[in-house]
Amino acid sequence: MLGGRMAQVTEVVPIPTWRGRQRSSRRSAPTLLDTRSVYGEVQSDQSGGGWGRENSKTKGYIFLEYTIPSHAQDAVKMANGYKLDKLHTFAVNLFSDFEKFENVPKHWENPKPQPFKNVGDLKYWLQNEDCYDQYSVIYEGGEKTAIFLNSPREPTVVEERSRWTETYVRWSPQGIYLATFHMKGIALWGGEKFDQIMRFNHPGVQLIDFSPCERYVVTFSPMSANQEDAQAIIIWDIRVGQQKRAFHCDAQSAWPIFKWSHDGKYFARIGQDALSIYETPSFGLLDKKSLKIVGLRDFTWSPTDNMIAYWVPEQENVPARVTLIQVPSRKELCVRNLFNVADCKMHWQKNGDYLCVKVDRYSKLRKVEEKDQIKYSGLYYNFELFRIREKQIPVDKVECKENVLAFAWEPTGHKFAYIHGESPRISVTFYVLRPGGKVDLIKCLERRTANHLFWSPTGQFILLAGLRNMNGVLEFVDTGDMTVMAQTEHFMATDVEWDSTGRFVVSAVSWWGHKVDNAYWLWSFQGRLLSKHPLDRFCQLLWRPRPPSLLSVEQIKEIKKNIKKYSSQFEVVDRLRQSNVSTELLKKRKQLMSEYEKYRDDKREEYAANKDRRLHMRRGVDTDDMDEEEMDEEVVEFLLKVEEIIEE
Amino acid sequence: MSRLGTPKKPIILHGHERSITQIKYNRQGDLIFSCAKDPQPNVWYSLNGERLGSFKGHNGAVWSIDVNWDSTSVITASADNFCKLWDLETGRCISSLETRTAVRTCGFSYSGDLIMYTTDKTMGQNCEIHIFDVSDSSQMRSGEPLLCIPVSSTKITSAIWGPFDEYIICGHEDGEMSHYDLKTGEKILSVKDHSKQINDIQTSKDGSMLITASKDTTAKLFDTSTLRHMKTYKTERPVNSAAISPIKDHVALGGGQEAMDVTTTSTKIGKFDARFYHLVVEEEFGRVKGHFGPINSVAFHPDGKSYSSGGEDGYVRVHYFDQSYFDFKVDY
Numbered sequence: 001m002l003g004g005r006m007a008q009v010t011e012v013v014p015i016p017t018w019r020g021r022q023r024s025s026r027r028s029a030p031t032l033l034d035t036r037s038v039y040g041e042v043q044s045d046q047s048g049g050g051w052g053r054e055n056s057k058t059k060g061y062i063f064l065e066y067t068i069p070s071h072a073q074d075a076v077k078m079a080n081g082y083k084l085d086k087l088h089t090f091a092v093n094l095f096s097d098f099e100k101f102e103n104v105p106k107h108w109e110n111p112k113p114q115p116f117k118n119v120g121d122l123k124y125w126l127q128n129e130d131c132y133d134q135y136s137v138i139y140e141g142g143e144k145t146a147i148f149l150n151s152p153r154e155p156t157v158v159e160e161r162s163r164w165t166e167t168y169v170r171w172s173p174q175g176i177y178l179a180t181f182h183m184k185g186i187a188l189w190g191g192e193k194f195d196q197i198m199r200f201n202h203p204g205v206q207l208i209d210f211s212p213c214e215r216y217v218v219t220f221s222p223m224s225a226n227q228e229d230a231q232a233i234i235i236w237d238i239r240v241g242q243q244k245r246a247f248h249c250d251a252q253s254a255w256p257i258f259k260w261s262h263d264g265k266y267f268a269r270i271g272q273d274a275l276s277i278y279e280t281p282s283f284g285l286l287d288k289k290s291l292k293i294v295g296l297r298d299f300t301w302s303p304t305d306n307m308i309a310y311w312v313p314e315q316e317n318v319p320a321r322v323t324l325i326q327v328p329s330r331k332e333l334c335v336r337n338l339f340n341v342a343d344c345k346m347h348w349q350k351n352g353d354y355l356c357v358k359v360d361r362y363s364k365l366r367k368v369e370e371k372d373q374i375k376y377s378g379l380y381y382n383f384e385l386f387r388i389r390e391k392q393i394p395v396d397k398v399e400c401k402e403n404v405l406a407f408a409w410e411p412t413g414h415k416f417a418y419i420h421g422e423s424p425r426i427s428v429t430f431y432v433l434r435p436g437g438k439v440d441l442i443k444c445l446e447r448r449t450a451n452h453l454f455w456s457p458t459g460q461f462i463l464l465a466g467l468r469n470m471n472g473v474l475e476f477v478d479t480g481d482m483t484v485m486a487q488t489e490h491f492m493a494t495d496v497e498w499d500s501t502g503r504f505v506v507s508a509v510s511w512w513g514h515k516v517d518n519a520y521w522l523w524s525f526q527g528r529l530l531s532k533h534p535l536d537r538f539c540q541l542l543w544r545p546r547p548p549s550l551l552s553v554e555q556i557k558e559i560k561k562n563i564k565k566y567s568s569q570f571e572v573v574d575r576l577r578q579s580n581v582s583t584e585l586l587k588k589r590k591q592l593m594s595e596y597e598k599y600r601d602d603k604r605e606e607y608a609a610n611k612d613r614r615l616h617m618r619r620g621v622d623t624d625d626m627d628e629e630e631m632d633e634e635v636v637e638f639l640l641k642v643e644e645i646i647e648e
Numbered sequence: 649m650s651r652l653g654t655p656k657k658p659i660i661l662h663g664h665e666r667s668i669t670q671i672k673y674n675r676q677g678d679l680i681f682s683c684a685k686d687p688q689p690n691v692w693y694s695l696n697g698e699r700l701g702s703f704k705g706h707n708g709a710v711w712s713i714d715v716n717w718d719s720t721s722v723i724t725a726s727a728d729n730f731c732k733l734w735d736l737e738t739g740r741c742i743s744s745l746e747t748r749t750a751v752r753t754c755g756f757s758y759s760g761d762l763i764m765y766t767t768d769k770t771m772g773q774n775c776e777i778h779i780f781d782v783s784d785s786s787q788m789r790s791g792e793p794l795l796c797i798p799v800s801s802t803k804i805t806s807a808i809w810g811p812f813d814e815y816i817i818c819g820h821e822d823g824e825m826s827h828y829d830l831k832t833g834e835k836i837l838s839v840k841d842h843s844k845q846i847n848d849i850q851t852s853k854d855g856s857m858l859i860t861a862s863k864d865t866t867a868k869l870f871d872t873s874t875l876r877h878m879k880t881y882k883t884e885r886p887v888n889s890a891a892i893s894p895i896k897d898h899v900a901l902g903g904g905q906e907a908m909d910v911t912t913t914s915t916k917i918g919k920f921d922a923r924f925y926h927l928v929v930e931e932e933f934g935r936v937k938g939h940f941g942p943i944n945s946v947a948f949h950p951d952g953k954s955y956s957s958g959g960e961d962g963y964v965r966v967h968y969f970d971q972s973y974f975d976f977k978v979d980y
Contacts, residue, residue, distance in 0.1 A: 517884065534884045589929050589980035596897075596928045599871075599878075603856040613812060617759040623675065623717060 063095075120191040122176045126546065133499045134158060134544040136169050136178060137520070141511060141537040145169060145180075147194065147544075150504065150522075152577070155533070159194050168540055172210045172217075174547040175500075177238070179208055179217070186219060188238065198241045202234055209256035213264035214238065216280065220255065233257065235267075235283065245283040259299070261306050262352075266327055268308065270296055275310065277327060286328055298344070302388065304352030307333065309386075311344045311357065320344070322357050322384065324393065334393040336384060340365075342376040349409035349416075350457075354433065355386040356416060358407055383407070383418075385439060396439045398431060408453040410460070415442065415479055417453050417462060426450060428464055430479060443482045449473040458502035461485075461525050465496050465507070474507060476527030486527025492517060500546045504530070511537040658938060659697035661964035663690045668958030669711050670945045674719045677950040681722065682964050683710035689724050691736070694949065694956070697966060703734050705741045712753045716760035721782070723763055725751035731765040733782065743788045745780065749773045753806060757813040758855075762794070764816055769803040777807070777816055777828055797833045801826065806846050811855040811872065819846025819860055825875055841868055841877045847887065848945070853894040861890040867901050869927065881925045881932075889945045895952030896974075897927040902957050904942020922946055922957050926978050933976055938965055 066072040072094060080092040125134055132149045139146070146160035165180035172179065177188040177197060186208055187199040204223030211217070218235050231246035235258070249257065258267045266286065268277040274290040299310035306327040314320040320341035324334040336357075338344075343360040363378030381400040386393055402420040409416045414433045421427050428450060430442040449466040450473070456462065460480050466473035472493035476485040494513035498505045508520040519534035520541050549556070559566070615622060666685035673680055673694065683689040687706040692699050708728030715722050715736065722734040727750040733743040747767050754765035761783050769775040779795040781787055787794060799818075806819035815836065816828045823842030826835050844863035851858045851872060861867045867890040869879035881890075887903040901923045920942055921935040941960030948955045954968040 519884070586980055589978060592928050593980050603854065607854050607856065610812075614758070617813065618717060621718070 119195060119197050120193075122190045122197075123547070124192045125175070125544065131501075132156075133501065133504075133546075135497075135499070135506075136171070136540075136542050136544070137535070138165070138168060138539040138541075139511075139518075139535040139537055142167070142539055147178075150499065152574075153531070167206075169542065170208060170210075171542055171544055172214045173212050173545060174214050175545040176214055176547075177210075178544075179210075181205060181208075186217075188217075198238060200234070200236050200241070200243075207255045209258065209260075211260045211264040211267070212262050215264050216244065216260075216267075218256065218258055218267075220249065220257070222249075237281075244281075245278075259301055261301050261327065262304055263306070266306065268299065268301075270299065275299060275308070277308075279328070287330075291330065298346065300346045300348060302352045302355070303348050303350060305388075307352075307388075309346055309348075309355055309357075311346070313344075314339075314341055322346075324355075324386070324388075334386065334395070336386075336395050338384070342379060345407075347407055347409060350411040353387075353389050353414075354409060354416075355388060356407065356409065357384040357386070358382075358404060359384060379403075381420075383416075385433060387433070394437060396433070396437060398439055400429075402427075405451055406453050408455055408462075410455050410462075410479070411457050412459040417455075417479075419448075419450055419453060419464075428453070430482070442479070445477070445484075448475065450475065452496065454496045454498060454505070456502035456505070456525055457498055457500055461502065463496060463498075463505055463527075465493065467493055467496070468513065472507070472509070474523075474527070476523075476525075478526075488527060488529070490521050495541070497541060497543055499543045506541055506543075508538070508541050511539050658968075659966040661690075661692050661697050661699070661966065662962070663692070663699055663702070663964075664688075664962045666709070667941070667960040667962055668944050668964060669709065670713055671947050671956055671958040671964055672713055672715060673947055673949055673956070674715045675717050675950060676719060679715070679719065680947075680956055680964065680966070681713045681715055682958055683713040683724060684958075684962065685709040687726070687728070689713050689722075691722070692964075694954075694966060701739045703732075703739060703741070705732060705744070706730065708750075711751065712755075712765075714755045716756040717758070718760065721756070721760070723754045723756065723765070725754035725765050727751075731763075731778075733763070733788070743782075745778070745788075745791055745793075747778070752804065753808075755807065755809050757809045758811060759813055762809075762813055764807065764809065766799075766804040766807050766818070769799075775799040775803040777804070777818075779830065795830065795833060797828055799828075801835075801838075806849045806860075808849050808851065808858075811851075817849060817858065817872070817875075819849050819862075821845045823862060823864065825860065825870065827875065837875055839870075839875045839877070841870075842866070844886075848889040850889075850891045850947075852892045853950070857892065859890045859892050859899055861887040861901065861903070863887075865903075867899065869899070879927065879930055881930055883923065885942075888943060891946050891948050891955070892927065893948050893952050894950055899925050899927050900946045900948065900955055901925065902943030902946040904939075904960065920959065922955070924973075929978055929980075931978070933978070934973070936967060939963065 064075070066075065076092050076094055079090050082090040084090060132151050134147055134149055137146050137148060144160060144162055145164040147158040148155040149158050166183065167181045170179045177190045178194065180187050180189065183203065185200045185202040185205055188197045189195065190197050200217070200219060202219045202221050204221040205219045206222060207220040209218045215238060216235055217238055218233060220233050222232065232249035233247040235244045236242065237244050258269050260267045264280060266277055266279050268275055271290055273294045273296060274292050275296055276290040277286040278284065279286045293310065293312060295312045295315055297311055297313055299308050301308055307324060308327055309322060309324050311322045312320060320338045322336045322338065322344065323332060325332050338359055340361045341359055342362045345358045347356040347358065359382045361380050361382060362376035366375045366377070368375055381404050383398040383400070385396040385398065400420055403422060405419040407416065407418040415430060417428060417430045419426060419428050426448050427444050427446045428448050429444040432440050432442055434440060448464060449470050450464040451470055452465045452467055454463040454465060460478065462477050462479055464475040464477065472490045474489055475487050477483070478485055490507040490509065492509050492514045493507045494510045495508045496505060503525055505523050505525060506520050507523065509517050511518045518538040519532060520538060521532045522530045524530055611624070614624065661682065664682065664684035664686055668682055668684045671680060671682045678694055679700065680692045680694045681689065682692070687708055687710065689703045689710050690699055691701055703722065703724065706724065706726040706728050708726050710724050710726045712725040713722065720736055722736050724732050724734070729747050729750060731745045731747065731751045731754055732741050734740065735742050749770050750768040751765050752768050754763065756763055761781060763780050763782055765778050767773070767776050776799060777797040778793040781794050801824055802821040804818045805821050808817050810817055810827065814830055818826045818828060820826065823844050823846060824838060824840050825846065827837035828834070829836045842860065842862040842864050846860050846862050848861040849858055856872055857869055858872050859867055859869050863886040865883050865886055867881040867887045868877055870877055881899060881901060883901060883903060885903050887901050889902045891900045893899065904920045920939040921937040922943055923932055924934040925932050939957065939959035939961055943957045943959050945958040946955060954966060956964055956966045958964045
């Protein structure tokens with residue numbers, strides 16, 4: 001606004017315009033600054049005021065005109081609030097802002113309350129009597145989306161809709177919402193009838209990410225670059241349906257760009273040499289500033305605590321290091337220096353008890369000057385294991401000479417497994433962490449065909465899978481005693497999904513990855529094939545997640561102790577159900593058989609009636625039944641033995 | 649679904665250089681006839697797999713082979729534009745009937761007096777059904793058919809005689825099934841229950857029912873005289889051949905995918921299987937693995953105690969069923 005906030009404010013008002021203007025030759029650059037670096041390429045300055053000098057001072061404001069509207073917007077973003085020096089700050093507005101602010105209505109009207117949209121019980125599916133899980137299936141190349149109930153023998157269709165989504169679907173982390181993708185944005189569905197709960201307008205949306213508590217969803221659209229008021233990343237409050245904050249997306253980063261803390265209180269992203277942590281529900285920067293970390297490469301949140309782990313590569317003479325900090329206090333809980341580091345990857349155990357940092361270490365380093373690149377050679381690998389729950393977070397180390405292809409913690413236990421080596425000598429190794437700093441090798445399974453590890457979400461069981469170019473080899477292992485329960489395959493499998501209870505696992509051949517034999521197969525956790533479900537152009541299957549159990553640890557222990565009591569009840573129900581299905585099937589079969597018998601009786605009559613015709617056609621030879629073929633019996637005598645009895 | 653056990657090891661007949669196109673038993677069941685994409689059809693003893701002989705004379709792939717009811721003559725249909733008639737006892741070629749395009753199917757009528765063969769629709773020529781009277785030697789010499797029926801539908805991919813030398817039952821490239829009447833030369837019946845090409849048609853022992861194998865991944869059971877669709881047997885792959893057991897309510901299906909359609913194949917050996925379904929309830933109850941490539945032809949022995957399959961791998965496998973096959977019963 002005119003008449004700035006401080007003394008001697010230089011004000012610039014860029015005007016977006018399409019009309020070409022000649023550059024004014026009168027560009028008497030002010031002695032104080034070169035505006036081009038701040039304001040970008042200016043088309044002209046509409047100097048009604050501006051540069052003219054009065055009393056050897058500038059007027060304190062200028063008007064700038066740009067040819068392209070987005071340049072004007074960029075200028076506002078870049079320059080508004082720019083501190084020229086200690087006493088001078090730029091205040092920059094779009095010309096259109098004046099009208100907007102002038103026309104603020106005098107009377108304040110309270111917004112009208114929206115009618116309450118009753119969406120029913122969003123958690124209804126958890127109350128399924130038999131605890132069947134749901135899963136979503138996309139098939140017919142994306143035309144149809146269906147929700148199934150994992151009932152024994154045959155899945156039950158809960159809902160099936162055509163063109164429900166235009167690309168794929170995502171469940172929210174606790175399973176309450178199903179998100180579908182459309183040209184204009186995303187929609188969230190839930191409740192018993194899968195009604196539309198909310199929808200969010202974000203044209204060209206491609207990726208989404210839910211906060212773990214399901215209060216917020218982040219949407220990303222690469223389309224929204226040059227449009228007014230449009231942004232690439234938007235964070236929404238799900239219940240209210242409002243846009244909370246929008247961000248630009250500059251660098252090519254991996255999705256999700258924003259990572260959430262486990263309780264949804266904070267979310268953070270990497271900036272240039274900085275970690276920006278925001279808090280909710282204000283959506284402002286924590287402590288109003290980013291955490292400056294020079295060279296920051298990557299960070300991850302603990303899945304159970306408000307703790308961040310990040311790593312910084314080596315610079316000059318300073319070694320690389322991994323640091324754990326507490327949020328919001330920013331207190332450093334643990335720092336680990338690492339030498340000769342080429343790369344790091346962080347893996348948290350699901351309960352937040354352990355953090356593994358896989359470190360790629362080099363023996364030789366070479367700088368390629370022209371490309372400004374660094375080439376590493378002689379790589380070997382370490383796992384740095386942080387014991388989060390122990391005092392001072394001690395760190396143990398495990399070395400691996402071979403190339404590591406995959407790593408996974410047992411979700412609720414103390415074991416981890418990793419795949420290493422090069423084809424055909426690929427191995428899978430298992431370790432367990434014991435108290436007192438002991439990391440023991442359990443077993444190394446050699447000569448395996450595997451490129452992915454899938455632990456059961458409840459631990460103990462693991463599926464070693466060789467997906468895609470390894471042709472779908474599957475191996476089920478019980479890590480309790482390291483027995484291989486089953487070695488089998490689902491030819492050309494592209495995906496594996498465990499259900500959230502760890503009872504079932506699905507292997508799938510997706511049409512998106514392989515154009516024939518599209519199907520999903522259901523296995524028990526022991527590797528027993530339960531059923532096959534081929535579907536025309538099957539694309540994707542996702543189990544509906546469950547919220548964490550409401551039972552305490554002691555209650556769960558109690559139930560496990562008394563499992564025999566419960567299992568006998570379930571067995572009775574199971575047997576009853578089997579016989580029910582059988583009676584239906586038997587009835588249907590009986591009907592088919594009796595219909596067929598009637599048909600056959602008619603045909604037999606016809607056949608008998610036509611006997612003469614057939615005899616005539618084959619010159620009187622009766623060829624109707626093979627048993628009546630003329631058979632010649634021949635008696636053949638063989639000389640077996642000659643005995644001579646000599647009578648004395 | 650279970651793995652069907654066969655007590656003795658299957659007998660493997662190895663006499664072809666290229667993939668098998670069709671196999672047939674004679675009526676008595678002691679002989680198996682096989683033809684393939686190489687020019688030499690073979691005939692074997694079904695009991696022990698010993699080769700009786702070969703038929704030499706063709707210059708191209710042999711698509712179809714048939715033997716008459718008293719096992720005296722054999723006919724073959726070949727891509728070299730000939731349908732040849734052979735004497736089974738001597739193996740000599742009795743007649744060569746020349747055509748303008750490849751001969752796709754052939755068959756002896758019930759009486760054995762008439763033969764039919766169909767030609768492909770290529771090079772501007774129509775698909776045709778030719779009927780010859782083999783008992784008329786002058787007609788055979790002249791090469792002029794008794795009847796020539798032009799086919800206006802999509803080309804015939806499989807054809808057999810009806811029960812009384814009265815009509816030809818045809819399966820077409822687009823899944824159509826039809827009857828062509830011999831007296832009038834007209835199409836007298838047409839149905840479309842399959843959505844893709846019919847690869848094989850075989851009848852039940854008494855000829856009252858027939859089973860079709862189609863590229864649309866199903867096999868279907870029809871009433872022969874009315875072409876009323878009665879049953880469907882579903883698989884996930886194109887079905888190349890299907891047969892009805894002469895003694896039990898079973899059907900056998902053989903299929904897979906053509907080598908050209910498959911971009912990768914499983915490394916597990918002998919993955920391709922013949923599948924057995926209960927004829928009435930349409931449920932699969934067994935599979936027999938063994939072929940290294942898709943199965944192109946299946947046939948039951950006339951006594952129903954064994955069956956044979958011919959594969960893309962060039963082998964014919966003769967399997968004798970074990971007791972579990974005969975004991976299998978469907979509960980109802």
